[in-house]
Amino acid sequence: MELISKKPVTLHLIDENFLFLEDIREKYSWKDKYEVKFYTSIDKFLAGAGQIHIPRNGIHIVILAVNLALPDKQLTSDLIDKFLSAFPGIYLIKICHKNELEKEVLSQSRENVFKIVNNENTLLRIDNAIKWVLAKKNIEKKSRLYKIALYVFLASLVFTSLLWLLVFLLGS
Numbered sequence: 001m002e003l004i005s006k007k008p009v010t011l012h013l014i015d016e017n018f019l020f021l022e023d024i025r026e027k028y029s030w031k032d033k034y035e036v037k038f039y040t041s042i043d044k045f046l047a048g049a050g051q052i053h054i055p056r057n058g059i060h061i062v063i064l065a066v067n068l069a070l071p072d073k074q075l076t077s078d079l080i081d082k083f084l085s086a087f088p089g090i091y092l093i094k095i096c097h098k099n100e101l102e103k104e105v106l107s108q109s110r111e112n113v114f115k116i117v118n119n120e121n122t123l124l125r126i127d128n129a130i131k132w133v134l135a136k137k138n139i140e141k142k143s144r145l146y147k148i149a150l151y152v153f154l155a156s157l158v159f160t161s162l163l164w165l166l167v168f169l170l171g172s
Contacts, residue, residue: 008035009134010058014045015065020095023123024063042066046079058089059137061130065095065118084112093129095122 011034013024021038028034039045045062064080084092093114114129116122 008033009130010035010037010060011130012037012039012045012060012062013065014039014042014062016041017065019118020063020065020123020126024126027123027127042080046083059133060087060090061093061133062090063093063095063126088112091129091133093126095126 011024011028013020013036015021015038018040024036025038029036039048042064062080080092084090091112091114093116095116095118098117114132116125116129
């Protein structure tokens with residue numbers, strides 16, 4: 001049973017070197033479940049970020065395939081971090097080189113940020129990260145539904161008990 005809403009999962013691919021453009025387009029663009037948006041730079045993404053509306057049940061995933069080790073990219077990396085803290089419902093998949101990943105392992109880790117090494121298994125790991133986000137959202141939705149069902153059951157149990165107690169007291 002699919003619990004994720006009918007709204008598509010929005011994937012934002014920021015790929016300056018066009019490494020993953022065709023693979024992501026081929027894998028996700030044709031499916032109704034995904035809406036894929038492509039950006040050639042972080043600046044273009046941040047310019048359009050003001051137009052991103054994150055509904056309560058919508059899922060946005062940003063795939064960042066940019067070499068952030070370059071000096072001019074550090075500022076844009078800080079902007080991405082500020083953007084993520086402003087919009088906590090967005091998940092980020094950073095594709096790093098091994099050197100970047102070793103530096104970032106020591107940095108603060110967040111629940112909504114995935115760091116993936118750029119190698120031959122990158123696309124598989126991106127797909128796994130997307131599936132993990134969807135599974136997490138499904139679990140959150142199911143737990144919410146279970147809590148509602150529990151509260152309804154307990155309320156009906158209390159109501160029935162009070163009704164039987166009232167009948168017992170009035171019948172005596």
